[in-house]
Amino acid sequence: MSTMETRHRLPAAERRESILAAASVVFGERGYAGATTDQIATAAGISQAYVVRTFGSKEALFVEVARRAVGRIAAAFRSAIEADDGRPVDRRLGEAYLDLIADRGILLSLLHLFSLGSDPAIGPVGREGFLTVYRLVRDEAGLSPEEASHFLAEGMLINTVLALHLHESEDPDALELVTQACGGDLSRFRALAAG
């Protein structure tokens, strides 16, 4: 077995990544406080104790997940900025953001991160991450403060729609709203099968 089922004894670096991936999904679905290290361990196919010991604490794991998520967004945006195909940069950024939906956990973990600003340990990470993205779309993409703010607002709406599973709703108003939120391009939402 090569790529299948990733059996016994991964090197530590790979195991870390697989835990981070599992944690991203679970934190995204349940939030920081709502998720348990045991759920993450089960999703990663290892024991609860190993999850905690690998990252020291649940909090440290969440912070790492959040930092990775911000990093993924930043990388995607920089690629979109670089790949100038003639379309306006905000269109390219929007498409890059919609591509990130494929990994639901990223966007949803960030949504939870941003709602924990009052937490003494997690709050600063959230503020730093949010401002990082703001500065990126303003300074590197060259959007005006107003454009950058609008762009972030649309992104937050997408996150919310995704978190609420409105894209799976049969309500025609939900469909209309989701369609607006993603600028008419529903393909990324449709690609999401299981909830």
Place this chain on the structure above:
Amino acid sequence: MSTMETRHRLPAAERRESILAAASVVFGERGYAGATTDQIATAAGISQAYVVRTFGSKEALFVEVARRAVGRIAAAFRSAIEADDGRPVDRRLGEAYLDLIADRGILLSLLHLFSLGSDPAIGPVGREGFLTVYRLVRDEAGLSPEEASHFLAEGMLINTVLALHLHESEDPDALELVTQACGGDLSRFRALAAG
């Protein structure tokens, strides 16, 4: 003592309201899973057991808080729609929303509600609440789907900025972003003293 400190033995209806008010604050700060019924009880000045018994369960209390919050938003929007002072309706709606910031708990509790779409009991409440607001600004205020979507997006950005305490940050970029998010009217954010 008449209005002060509201001592011993409130009628049940008033006690319910005071618990709901306290719960709105605590849920807003910590989220559904992160808040404890004991924190809510302390904030309301009563025992933990009484909080639970009054609403049956923590979940039922949260749902009630969320429904009230949606109701408050709907009422504020309907007032704004009705009070036509010549300005465009979306301006009036925006101002009405900013007025709601005065009660941080409302907006932050909703932010947490909207992030719990995967929860079997809470998810449906969130979807229903979100769509209720969408339909209101579309049908009663007469906004187009696109305008309504933009309006909700700006609202979600305001919620996020509020949750992250970016309005208390000394970072100039944070100030710039908050200013954009509230359309240049920082007065409601400034009015928020304690965090």
Place this chain on the structure above:
DNA sequence: TTGACATGTTATCAGTCGATTACTACTCTT
């Protein structure tokens, strides 16, 4: 005044969770 109902508390329980410890087993080098 009395007693019945409404308001509210103390005590406690059973379950859950993150964390720690001690242990096992695999793998690779020499």
Place this chain on the structure above:
DNA sequence: AAGAGTAGTAATCGACTGATAACATGTCAA
């Protein structure tokens, strides 16, 4: 083949939490 370092688990613990039950106290009608 030995043995040292790495990967991983089982067992368990103390703290916390939501919920329940039994009890106490205030209030009001008759």
